[in-house]
Amino acid sequence: MKLLVRLALGLAILLVGAFFLFRTPDADKAEMIAKYGSEASRFAPDGAGGEIHYRDEGNRDGPVILLIHGSNSHLQTWEEIVRLLGDRFRLISLDLPGHGLTGPSSNGDYSADGNIASVVKILDVTGVDKAYWIGNSMGGWVSWRAGLAVPDRVSGLVLIDSSGAQTGEKIKPYLGARLAQSTIGQWLLPQITPKFLVRSSLEENYAQPERLTDEIVTRYHDMLHFPGNRYATLERGKTPRQPEMWNQVGSLDMPVLLLWGAQDRVIPVSHGEAFRKAIPGCRLIVYDDAGHLPMEETPEQVARDIRIWIDEVEASTESATTEAEAG
Numbered sequence: 001m002k003l004l005v006r007l008a009l010g011l012a013i014l015l016v017g018a019f020f021l022f023r024t025p026d027a028d029k030a031e032m033i034a035k036y037g038s039e040a041s042r043f044a045p046d047g048a049g050g051e052i053h054y055r056d057e058g059n060r061d062g063p064v065i066l067l068i069h070g071s072n073s074h075l076q077t078w079e080e081i082v083r084l085l086g087d088r089f090r091l092i093s094l095d096l097p098g099h100g101l102t103g104p105s106s107n108g109d110y111s112a113d114g115n116i117a118s119v120v121k122i123l124d125v126t127g128v129d130k131a132y133w134i135g136n137s138m139g140g141w142v143s144w145r146a147g148l149a150v151p152d153r154v155s156g157l158v159l160i161d162s163s164g165a166q167t168g169e170k171i172k173p174y175l176g177a178r179l180a181q182s183t184i185g186q187w188l189l190p191q192i193t194p195k196f197l198v199r200s201s202l203e204e205n206y207a208q209p210e211r212l213t214d215e216i217v218t219r220y221h222d223m224l225h226f227p228g229n230r231y232a233t234l235e236r237g238k239t240p241r242q243p244e245m246w247n248q249v250g251s252l253d254m255p256v257l258l259l260w261g262a263q264d265r266v267i268p269v270s271h272g273e274a275f276r277k278a279i280p281g282c283r284l285i286v287y288d289d290a291g292h293l294p295m296e297e298t299p300e301q302v303a304r305d306i307r308i309w310i311d312e313v314e315a316s317t318e319s320a321t322t323e324a325e326a327g
Contacts, residue, residue: 024193027225033101036076036222041101044125046118050106054094054122058086063155063310064128067093068119070137070163070293072201072233074100074223077136080299085307092131094122096142098232100223110236112145112245119146123153132310134158136295137267145245147252156255156313158306161264161292165271165278166246173266190230195221207263207291216296249278256282257309259302261290283309 033041043051055075058065065085067078075093082091096115097105105114119142123131132155135143140162147154198221203209224230256279260272269286276284285305290297 024191024225026227026230027222029103029227032222032226036074036101036219043101044122046097046102046106046121048106050097050103052094052097052118052122053101054092054126055082056090056092056126057082058089058091060090062089063314064090064092064131065306065310066119066123066128066131066133067091068133068135068139068142069093069096069099070135070139071236072099072220072224073136073139074219076100076219077293077296081295081303081306084299084303088307089310092122092126092128094119096139098229098236100229101226103226104228104232104235108235110232110239112142112242113149115142116146116149120150120153129153130155132156132158132313134160134306135162136160137163137292140164141241144249144252144256147254147256148245148248151253154254156257156310157252158257158259158309159275160259160294160302161261161267161272162258162275163267163271164241164243164246164249165267165274166243167271167274169268169270171266171268190234193221193224193230198224205266205292206297207261207289208297211297246278249275250280252279255309255313257305258282258284259294259305260284260286261292261294261297262286262288263290264292266292 038055040055040057042054042056044054046052053075067075067081069075069077075095078091078093082093085091095102097118098110123129130153133143133146135141135158140159141164143157144159144162144164147157195217199212199217202212202217202220206212224233258272258275260269262269272284272286276282287294287298287301290301295302
């Protein structure tokens with residue numbers, strides 16, 4: 001019995017020692033903003049005591065595109081898209097609550113409506129009535145939910161490997177998500193977030209992991225350590241996703257484009273097919289050499305298809321307006 005007690009005590013001491021040895025505290029907020037902010041960075045009041053980080057770039061006279069990242073990501077995921085489309089479009093990107101330089105939600109609301117409210121605040125601050133909402137993964141879910149909730153603010157939707165389709169298909173979450181869903185992960189992840197875990201999770205999101213640079217991994221790792229973001233990740237995971245709203249997706253009354261990575265192991269292309277079948281008149285484009293983050297892996301293809309599609313929608317809208325005025 002004494003031996004067992006000693007072993008248990010020794011194990012406990014080792015675990016406590018390991019905890020303090022590998023524990024990584026939150027980063028300094030000012031240092032993070034200095035490192036990952038840019039000349040285009042702006043901060044808008046969220047209405048509850050916090051601020052939302054956003055950028056407003058590109059052609060101020062062009063059609064407005066609103067870029068919405070996915071879970072555990074940040075607005076930098078769109079930087080190549082902004083670079084490729086900035087000549088033609090005005091591009092507004094933001095860090096959703098619990099992400100990037102925005103940090104945790106001031107009121108703890110990580111629901112679809114809470115995220116939509118944050119995005120609409122940025123539209124209001126920038127003086128934009130309507131925009132093309134382009135969202136990846138969770139950002140796609142926020143976007144199509146916005147198409148239902150605030151259709152007057154949505155010119156069209158581009159859903160990139162979007163979440164929210166109810167297919168009945170079982171999906172194995174990537175490593176970081178699996179840990180976040182476990183009891184031990186709920187305890188450890190806000191305190192211990194090793195870089196190898198971030199890299200492993202990102203590799204599962206990429207079709208070709210060799211495209212994943214150390215700079216990208218470091219940025220994702222650092223952003224998790226922005227004060228409060230790791231706790232926000234766990235809180236967001238507890239927020240109901242309202243799967244019943246999928247039954248309304250077919251009533252979206254604006255143009256919709258679906259872009260999907262054929263090698264997406266996080267949200268398979270079968271979910272893109274489900275969106276295509278559910279939304280009348282939408283188009284699905286599949287990229288053979290991309291995974292869950294096509295805008296990071298193959299930005300040239302994504303930017304090309306966004307440009308062509310929005311130009312088609314704009315031309316169709318202008319034609320319809322001209323006909324209506326003539327009639």
